Amino acid sequence: MLLLHVSDTHLGSSRPFTRLGLVERERDYYDVFDEVIDIAVREGVEAVVHSGDLFDDPRPPPRPYVYAAKSLRRLAEREVKFIAVAGQHDQPKRRGASPLSVLSEMGLVYSFGEAPGDVRSGLVKLKSCELGVTGIPYFDRPQAGSVVGMINPPDSARKVLVAHALIQELGLSNYSVSISQLPVESYDYVALGDYHLFYSYEKSSVPVIYSGSTEALDIREYRDERFVVLVDLSGGEASFQKIKLERVRKFIEINVSGYSELLTELSKLSKTSFSKKPALYINVLRELSSLELNRVRSEVRRLIDRGVVLSCNIVSMEKEPAEVRVERRGAGFSLDRIIEKLFKDPGVIQLVQSLLSSSREGDVETIVSILAQDRALLAELEKLVKAK
Ligand SMILES: [Mn+2]
Numbered sequence: 333m334l335l336l337h338v339s340d341t342h343l344g345s346s347r348p349f350t351r352l353g354l355v356e357r358e359r360d361y362y363d364v365f366d367e368v369i370d371i372a373v374r375e376g377v378e379a380v381v382h383s384g385d386l387f388d389d390p391r392p393p394p395r396p397y398v399y400a401a402k403s404l405r406r407l408a409e410r411e412v413k414f415i416a417v418a419g420q421h422d423q424p425k426r427r428g429a430s431p432l433s434v435l436s437e438m439g440l441v442y443s444f445g446e447a448p449g450d451v452r453s454g455l456v457k458l459k460s461c462e463l464g465v466t467g468i469p470y471f472d473r474p475q476a477g478s479v480v481g482m483i484n485p486p487d488s489a490r491k492v493l494v495a496h497a498l499i500q501e502l503g504l505s506n507y508s509v510s511i512s513q514l515p516v517e518s519y520d521y522v523a524l525g526d527y528h529l530f531y532s533y534e535k536s537s538v539p540v541i542y543s544g545s546t547e548a549l550d551i552r553e554y555r556d557e558r559f560v561v562l563v564d565l566s567g568g569e570a571s572f573q574k575i576k577l578e579r580v581r582k583f584i585e586i587n588v589s590g591y592s593e594l595l596t597e598l599s600k601l602s603k604t605s606f607s608k609k610p611a612l613y614i615n616v617l618r619e620l621s622s623l624e625l626n627r628v629r630s631e632v633r634r635l636i637d638r639g640v641v642l643s644c645n646i647v648s649m650e651k652e653p654a655e656v657r658v659e660r661r662g663a664g665f666s667l668d669r670i671i672e673k674l675f676k677d678p679g680v681i682q683l684v685q686s687l688l689s690s691s692r693e694g695d696v697e698t699i700v701s702i703l704a705q706d707r708a709l710l711a712e713l714e715k716l717v718k719a720k
Pocket of ligand 1: 340385
């Protein structure tokens with residue numbers, strides 16, 4: 333009996349290029365999600381286990397919902413179960429339901445926990461057997477004790493524990509729980525999410541696995557490959573196999589110390605063929621004059637216009653933080669730039685940006701309290717309103 337473990341698909345995200353307003357980047361996340369579904373169908377798995385952050389936003393706009401529903405329907409039609417827990421991105425900050433509850437109502441997702449502390453155990457009927465599942469949605473470290481106390485391994489021959497949490501063993505400071513607190517030995521496989529890189533750990537010969545995110549969400553993640561994990565629960569002990577995702581956007585990083593060297597690298601790049609235009613990062617190892625920097629920029633702009641690369645970040649190693657973003661012209665538009673032109677005051681710009689990107693209840697209260705504290709900002713806003 334086979335399962336496919338996937339995590340952190342962040343549907344609806346266009347990171348790390350949110351500010352560039354690139355439609356292509358948002359599509360990347362849907363493309364690779366479709367690849368995951370293709371793999372599930374190809375490998376003949378009986379269930380897909382998603383360990384959190386299915387969506388990037390707790391209140392996804394229609395587009396990611398539609399893509400998720402479309403892809404998940406392909407599994408439902410084949411009676412492949414999609415089992416999921418909520419990550420912090422799938423949990424509304426205050427009142428409100430998780431997007432998982434919508435998909436579960438549609439019969440597309442078996443939700444095993446949506447809010448912190450909502451630990452659920454149960455059985456899911458698969459084609460060849462019943463699978464026991466315990467789901468632990470994202471929680472903070474202070475809740476670890478009570479969350480662990482709620483874990484009740486289901487009575488089944490095959491059991492998986494699915495959790496969205498950083499374990500202490502990763503060596504990160506913001507962990508939620510230690511693996512020693514979890515009853516790993518009561519399960520055959522532990523599917524973890526929240527850590528965006530592949531990581532495997534073994535306790536009592538039970539695989540404890542982070543499959544990692546399906547796309548790179550920030551500059552620290554792009555150097556690594558992306559995976560899903562095929563889990564075989566047929567034998568006595570679970571065995572697993574990483575499957576590399578191929579539809580992921582490539583990020584190309586080049587280190588250069590001078591202009592002519594850069595030109596050589598860029599011309600090499602324009603001769604290479606990629607299935608998807610790569611995102612380019614240029615690390616400039618020494619300080620460039622503004623003339624040189626302008627030439628670099630126009631060179632890069634040519635590559636973007638010719639469709640060789642998707643985007644380019646020029647990062648100077650000498651000056652910190654001297655990141656120069658070369659934005660793409662013509663394609664899409666940047667809401668941020670429009671707002672910056674419209675409002676001059678940095679406080680007002682920030683406020684408007686956070687208002688536009690917010691989708692949570694309670695944000696209005698937050699903004700009112702910001703305005704109550706910041707009289708200058710309030711006066712600035714009043715001026716704008718009067719001018720209208
Ligand atoms: Mn995540």
